Amino acid sequence: MLLVVLEHERGELTEAAREALTFGRSLADKMDEGIEAALIGSDAEPCVNQAGEFGAEVVHTCTHELLSDYGPDAYGAVIAEMVAELEPAAVLACGSERGNEIMAQAAARLDAPFVANCVDITPGYPWSMTRVQWGGSLLEDSILDADVALFTCGLHAVAAQPDDGADASVEEFDAEFDESHCVTMVKDRTVQEAGVTLPTARVVCGGGRGVGSADGFAKLEELADLLNGRVGCSRAVTNLGWRPHSDQVGQTGTRIAPEIYIASGVSGAIQHWVGAMASKHILAINTDREANMVVKADWAVIADLHQVIPAITAEVQRRKG
Numbered sequence: 001m002l003l004v005v006l007e008h009e010r011g012e013l014t015e016a017a018r019e020a021l022t023f024g025r026s027l028a029d030k031m032d033e034g035i036e037a038a039l040i041g042s043d044a045e046p047c048v049n050q051a052g053e054f055g056a057e058v059v060h061t062c063t064h065e066l067l068s069d070y071g072p073d074a075y076g077a078v079i080a081e082m083v084a085e086l087e088p089a090a091v092l093a094c095g096s097e098r099g100n101e102i103m104a105q106a107a108a109r110l111d112a113p114f115v116a117n118c119v120d121i122t123p124g125y126p127w128s129m130t131r132v133q134w135g136g137s138l139l140e141d142s143i144l145d146a147d148v149a150l151f152t153c154g155l156h157a158v159a160a161q162p163d164d165g166a167d168a169s170v171e172e173f174d175a176e177f178d179e180s181h182c183v184t185m186v187k188d189r190t191v192q193e194a195g196v197t198l199p200t201a202r203v204v205c206g207g208g209r210g211v212g213s214a215d216g217f218a219k220l221e222e223l224a225d226l227l228n229g230r231v232g233c234s235r236a237v238t239n240l241g242w243r244p245h246s247d248q249v250g251q252t253g254t255r256i257a258p259e260i261y262i263a264s265g266v267s268g269a270i271q272h273w274v275g276a277m278a279s280k281h282i283l284a285i286n287t288d289r290e291a292n293m294v295v296k297a298d299w300a301v302i303a304d305l306h307q308v309i310p311a312i313t314a315e316v317q318r319r320k321g
């Protein structure tokens with residue numbers, strides 16, 4: 001059996017959880033095993049039906065008065081107990097910050113090896129897998145020989161796709177843990193911004209050094225607003241103080257996966273490419289036809305972005321009436 005660990009927020013599965021189930025279905029087929037899911041927390045119950053929609057056959061729910069919110073120690077302890085009792089052949093989560101944290105906690109408690117950020121897994125004894133390293137700039141082939149295989153799949157390694165399976169059955173899991181497992185726990189939340197965010201935007205209008213100045217981003221802001229998107233930038237831009245770090249796309253910034261990334265004046269250094277490579281489509285606007293972003297883009301416009309962006313904006317406005 002493959003056990004998939006699911007992340008959730010306020011009664012909704014996260015996109016990372018949906019990706020884990022999508023990746024898990026393919027892995028379970030290779031294993032010729034069923035796929036089951038772990039949902040932890042007092043507010044997880046509404047996610048059961050969603051888990052079924054994405055292929056989970058059985059959902060193991062764990063609720064407890066101490067599980068009022070997310071805590072890596074507690075979640076890792078629950079997963080370790082589930083492994084001991086349910087005896088899955090493998091456990092999988094998505095390689096988000098939270099998913100990797102939970103699996104690392106579980107692995108430490110089980111004294112077992114853990115392989116993070118896989119993009120391909122072949123079951124067997126030993127298991128073989130390919131995973132991303134160095135922020136996505138390197139693919140590493142590895143083997144794993146363990147009583148239970150613990151993995152995370154790379155964030156955005158697959159696009160989340162629902163399944164046509166039947167509704168999932170529910171089994172309550174009674175974990176044994178106490179306040180010592182709640183050393184780190186989310187106690188309160190503050191909403192910092194509403195609406196579309198950079199990681200979830202379907203359209204991202206990115207700018208690099210070629211934008212020329214902080215004021216130059218006004219054109220990108222206008223286009224992003226028209227397309228209900230967000231503005232992103234390269235590290236060079238944040239280093240120059242033109243945009244805040246929260247807008248940075250890249251290995252040390254935000255990883256995005258929009259339907260389209262419009263990269264204007266962005267050279268496409270490897271660190272930036274790591275953050276943008278999960279984009280479904282990329283349009284590069286640059287005067288340098290040899291720029292890395294131009295070479296890797298689906299479409300490219302070799303021209304001055306200060307002429308192209310206003311032209312795109314005007315056409316979008318015209319079509320919107």
